[in-house]
Structure formats: structure tokens, C-alpha cells
Amino acid sequence: WCGGRVHLEAMRFSPAVDDYRLTLFCDRLKLAELLDQIGGLSAEGGGTVSGRIPLHYRRGRLAFNDGFLFSSPGEGGKIRLAGLERFTAAIDPQTLEATQLALASEALKDYEYQWVKVGIDSKNEMLALRLQFDGKPSGPLPFVYRQELGRFVRMEDSHPGSRFQGIGLDINLRLPLNRILEYGDLMKRLESARPAQPDQEETTAWEAE
Known part of the structure; x- marks a missing residue:
């Protein structure tokens, strides 16, 4: 899944049960594919993340419970991410929150x-996705810091902008969970792990690539 390996420990599946709590152990998932699958974002670039994702699977629906994935120590990468702009549409552009999200975008x-x-959680069928990065943009950004306002402001295209030597980003997104999962294949893989025969019960260790 997402160009890496995902497995869970052996557990018993029964056709009479449609409520499971399990943990996916993830190894070297491609970051860009992961953000495309569960974040609904258009992403390109290199780099991988590993970690665990606790799940609650009930009646064909998924919920996440405080999952986390992180890059390996000393292994950075480059990411090109598009689609964050739509999260600012309902925010007053004069607020600090809108400016911070626009700069991160x-x-x-x-x-x-x-x-x-990457932090992954859900509540009330909404996906809570937390993205934390430490690094720098490859080029200048169309923002300058205004001392009198105590924050960055966006400049016109003709302005050279500012070049950041280092900038940490901490982004929190909320998205409709099951609508996003319909476009990915994680649900299909989980469904395939369940026994196909109505009178069959099995214990399995599931792994996906």
C-alpha cells in the first residue's frame, strides 16, 4: 500500500462479526502517495514514512485512533503539494490563521x-490530519514580515518576496473521512482480508504491498 509494506498481527476474523479494532504497522510508505490517498491532496516527490495506525472497522466503515507516521532519522526528501488553497476558502483572509495557512500552502x-x-485521527466521521515538516522552501515565497502587524503578509507578484533559510510547518486539516477512503484502496484491502465463505472463520496475519 502506498508503495510500502503494511501488516497486522494475527487475529481471528469471523463472518458473524463486523466490528474489529486493529493496528496497521506501516513500513516505508511513500509520503506523496499517502497524502494523495488519505488526505485528498495532489502530491509529488520522494521520501517515505513508517509507524502505526490504530483502526476501528465497524459495519464497513473506518475510524482512525491517534495514528502516527514519521520519516526515518537522517532521511529527508522533497515534496510538492497542491490543494491546500481550498481550506482557506471559508476563512477571513485578514486573519492570522488564513495567512499562516496561505504561507504553508x-x-x-x-x-x-x-x-x-503525519498524525492521523478521526472523530464524528471527520479525518483529522496533522502534517509537521521541518525544512525550507526551494525558492522565495510571496510574503514579507510586517513589524507593525507582527505577522507575514502576501505581496503582489511583482515583489521578489522572502527567501527562508528554514521554516517549520504544522498544519491541521479536517476532511470527510469515508468520502476520502472511497477513492483509495485501503478499504478494499481490508475487505479482502475477511473470509469469503459465510460459514468460514479464520485467523490471519494480513500484509499488503
């Missing part, structure tokens, strides 16, 4: 990171 269009951590 511009930075992640071409960003070289030293490390990355």
Missing part, C-alpha cells in the same frame, strides 16, 4: 524537508 508547493511527521 506556498511553501509546500516545492519544499525540502529534513523530517516529517
Whole structure:
């Protein structure tokens, strides 16, 4: 899955049971594919993440419970991320929150990171995705710091902008969980792990690539 390996420990599946709590152990998932699958974002670039994702699978629906994935120590990468702009549509552009998200969106269009951590949780059928990066954008950003305002402001295209030597990003996104999963293949893989015969019960260790 997502160009890496995912497995869970041996557990008993029964056709009479449709409620499971399990943990996916993830090894070297491609970051760009992961963000495309569960974040609904358009992503390109290199780098991998590993970690664990606790799941609650009930009646064909998934919920995440405080999952985390992180890059290997000393292994950075580059990410080009598009689609964050739509999260600012309902935010007053004059607020600090809108400015911070706009700056992060511009930075992640071409960003070289030293490390990355992805937090995955859900509540009330909404996916809570936390993206933490440490690194720098590859080029200047169309923002300058205004001392009198105490924050960055976006500049016109003709302005050279600012070049950041280092910038940490901490982004929290909320997305409709099951609508996003319909476009990925994690649900299909979990469904395939269950016994096909109505009178069959089995214990299995599931692994996906």
C-alpha cells in the first residue's frame, strides 16, 4: 500500500462479526502517495514514512485512533503539494490563521524537508490530519514580515518576496473521512482480508504491498 509494506498481527476474523479494532504497522510508505490517498491532496516527490495506525472497522466503515507516521532519522526528501488553497476558502483572509495557512500552502508547493511527521485521527466521521515538516522552501515565497502587524503578509507578484533559510510547518486539516477512503484502496484491502465463505472463520496475519 502506498508503495510500502503494511501488516497486522494475527487475529481471528469471523463472518458473524463486523466490528474489529486493529493496528496497521506501516513500513516505508511513500509520503506523496499517502497524502494523495488519505488526505485528498495532489502530491509529488520522494521520501517515505513508517509507524502505526490504530483502526476501528465497524459495519464497513473506518475510524482512525491517534495514528502516527514519521520519516526515518537522517532521511529527508522533497515534496510538492497542491490543494491546500481550498481550506482557506471559508476563512477571513485578514486573519492570522488564513495567512499562516496561505504561507504553508506556498511553501509546500516545492519544499525540502529534513523530517516529517503525519498524525492521523478521526472523530464524528471527520479525518483529522496533522502534517509537521521541518525544512525550507526551494525558492522565495510571496510574503514579507510586517513589524507593525507582527505577522507575514502576501505581496503582489511583482515583489521578489522572502527567501527562508528554514521554516517549520504544522498544519491541521479536517476532511470527510469515508468520502476520502472511497477513492483509495485501503478499504478494499481490508475487505479482502475477511473470509469469503459465510460459514468460514479464520485467523490471519494480513500484509499488503
